[in-house]
Amino acid sequence: MHDIVAVVGAGTMGTGIAQVAAQAGHPVLLLDAAPGAADRAVSGIRERVKTLVARGKIDADPDALDLTAVDTADALAPARLVIEAIAEDLEVKRRLFADLERVVTVDCVLASNTSSLPPTALAAGMEHPERVIGLHFFNPVPRMRLVELVAGADTSAQVADRTADLVTRWGKTVVRAAATPGFIVNRIARPYYAEAWRLHEERAAAPETIDAVLTGAGGFPMGPFALMDLIGHDVNEAVTRSVWTAFGHDPRFAPSPAQRALVQAGRLGRKSEQGIYRYGSDSRPPVATAAPRHPAPLEVVDHGAADLRTLLTRSRVAVPGVERDDGTIALPGGALLIRSTGTTATELAARHGTPVIVADRTLDDATATAIAVAACESCPDDALAEAIGLLQAADLAVHVIDDTPGLIVTRTVAMLVNLAADALQQGVADAPDIDTAMRLGAGHPLGPLAWGDRWGAATVHTALAALQDAYGDPRYRPSPLLRRRALSGKALT
Numbered sequence: 381m382h383d384i385v386a387v388v389g390a391g392t393m394g395t396g397i398a399q400v401a402a403q404a405g406h407p408v409l410l411l412d413a414a415p416g417a418a419d420r421a422v423s424g425i426r427e428r429v430k431t432l433v434a435r436g437k438i439d440a441d442p443d444a445l446d447l448t449a450v451d452t453a454d455a456l457a458p459a460r461l462v463i464e465a466i467a468e469d470l471e472v473k474r475r476l477f478a479d480l481e482r483v484v485t486v487d488c489v490l491a492s493n494t495s496s497l498p499p500t501a502l503a504a505g506m507e508h509p510e511r512v513i514g515l516h517f518f519n520p521v522p523r524m525r526l527v528e529l530v531a532g533a534d535t536s537a538q539v540a541d542r543t544a545d546l547v548t549r550w551g552k553t554v555v556r557a558a559a560t561p562g563f564i565v566n567r568i569a570r571p572y573y574a575e576a577w578r579l580h581e582e583r584a585a586a587p588e589t590i591d592a593v594l595t596g597a598g599g600f601p602m603g604p605f606a607l608m609d610l611i612g613h614d615v616n617e618a619v620t621r622s623v624w625t626a627f628g629h630d631p632r633f634a635p636s637p638a639q640r641a642l643v644q645a646g647r648l649g650r651k652s653e654q655g656i657y658r659y660g661s662d663s664r665p666p667v668a669t670a671a672p673r674h675p676a677p678l679e680v681v682d683h684g685a686a687d688l689r690t691l692l693t694r695s696r697v698a699v700p701g702v703e704r705d706d707g708t709i710a711l712p713g714g715a716l717l718i719r720s721t722g723t724t725a726t727e728l729a730a731r732h733g734t735p736v737i738v739a740d741r742t743l744d745d746a747t748a749t750a751i752a753v754a755a756c757e758s759c760p761d762d763a764l765a766e767a768i769g770l771l772q773a774a775d776l777a778v779h780v781i782d783d784t785p786g787l788i789v790t791r792t793v794a795m796l797v798n799l800a801a802d803a804l805q806q807g808v809a810d811a812p813d814i815d816t817a818m819r820l821g822a823g824h825p826l827g828p829l830a831w832g833d834r835w836g837a838a839t840v841h842t843a844l845a846a847l848q849d850a851y852g853d854p855r856y857r858p859s860p861l862l863r864r865r866a867l868s869g870k871a872l873t
């Protein structure tokens with residue numbers, strides 16, 4: 381016999397949570413302050429489950445789902461677990477928990493789906509604060525596997541373990557996060573959006589190019605602008621603002637003026653048919669245009685450019701031998717191709733005394749389908765054409781962007797790794813949970829700490845230091861833990 385689960389708040393999240401609990405076999409009670417909302421949610425869930433069964437997605441009997449809409453908190457007395465998904469307001473949630481405490485038995489767990497409020501604050505003044513816990517589901521709840529479990533100062537270990545076991549049995553993957561702003565995902569994911577805005581604001585590349593590079597080279601399932609259009613800029617900007625405010629306006633988390641302007645203009649994304657891109661019956665997001673075809677150079681000289689070797693092999697361009705060892709590839713006309721470590725091509729050209737083209741990094745050079753490059757100012761067209769031809773010979777769509785530090789993937793991933801290292805050092809979660817949370821909660825192709833190890837902490841650290849230097853902006857300051865790992869060579873994971 382499954383325990384009775386109650387869900388308070390039958391909106392987007394509460395309806396999803398009730399569906400998942402009912403599908404796992406629990407009798408579910410659903411309560412909402414708005415008249416009729418709980419009833420509508422119950423019939424909505426049955427319809428959705430029916431559709432899923434009809435499409436062969438799940439094997440269930442929609443009529444067997446034990447869902448009951450109730451009108452008063454008193455009706456929740458038999459519940460062993462109550463999950464609230466009401467308005468994100470500390471006072472309103474506190475009042476609900478105080479009401480519930482009068483109704484339910486002493487062993488009933490009171491969980492909150494809050495995205496930002498610490499469980500300790502929610503439990504303040506309660507008779508049994510040890511049973512209050514944060515249980516942060518992701519939208520859409522039936523499809524998103526991740527749940528962040530957030531214990532408060534008074535939450536008992538037994539309540540945390542019992543709740544984690546239960547939600548695991550619902551088919552979810554539970555990670556444990558400390559009660560810090562944004563928990564794991566909403567904190568560490570910020571640079572995925574913020575760096576895209578930075579690049580857009582300085583006109584380094586068009587949004588569709590940034591999206592194409594982060595998917596084709598970065599391996600992310602969706603580009604940041606397409607994703608923000610889907611989430612809604614109002615929602616996305618509000619999360620950024622809340623994390624930024626909670627961190628005392630740390631420039632790491634600063635919101636983008638350009639996104640604010642979109643929100644103020646009502647260009648919220650798909651839901652308003654216009655965000656960064658236009659939507660509607662006859663329009664789709666624009667597709668980025670890659671560089672036109674250039675011939676591959678007959679041969680290039682590899683001066684110990686270990687981090688370009690996989691692409692070089694893919695290109696099948698002849699490499700007669702190594703002459704010196706400075707991590708560059710010499711193109712036939714004398715220009716150098718160098719992998720990005722955050723320094724601009726123009727600065728590298730000044731250092732080497734010859735034109736330089738910088739190639740962005742990727743998730744995996746063996747499978748990448750696109751890449752961004754930038755040429756130094758006053759780089760001859762022929763030199764850039766040779767670099768493009770070489771990378772096109774490796775079957776990459778080449779996107780030429782402005783000579784911006786850290787190009788697109790390098791800077792974005794360096795900041796994701798940096799924030800993950802900070803979160804790890806500050807005890808927000810352990811390394812496996814950080815990586816799991818970012819893969820399942822944000823859809824990233826690789827956890828940020830594993831990504832840091834793949835590129836090497838030293839490479840990431842160098843990129844961040846270069847970005848900080850180029851912009852004079854403390855948002856890029858390297859995490860002290862990342863710095864240590866860069867020096868010691870010890871893994872981040």
Ligand SMILES: NC(=O)c1ccc[n+]([C@@H]2O[C@H](COP(=O)([O-])OP(=O)(O)OC[C@H]3O[C@@H](n4cnc5c(N)ncnc54)[C@H](O)[C@@H]3O)[C@@H](O)[C@H]2O)c1
Nearest residue numbers: 389390391392393412413414465466467468493494495519
């Ligand atoms: N939407 C998301 O993507 C998301 C993701 C994770 C967490 N959350 C959190 O989940 C919670 C709910 O978010 P949502 O998006 O489902 O909101 P929503 O507006 O879709 O639904 C909230 C529901 O709660 C009801 N309600 C409000 N106050 C109530 C009260 N005192 N008693 C009973 N019912 C009440 C409302 O009538 C409404 O039906 C918030 O705390 C939010 O921060 C949201």
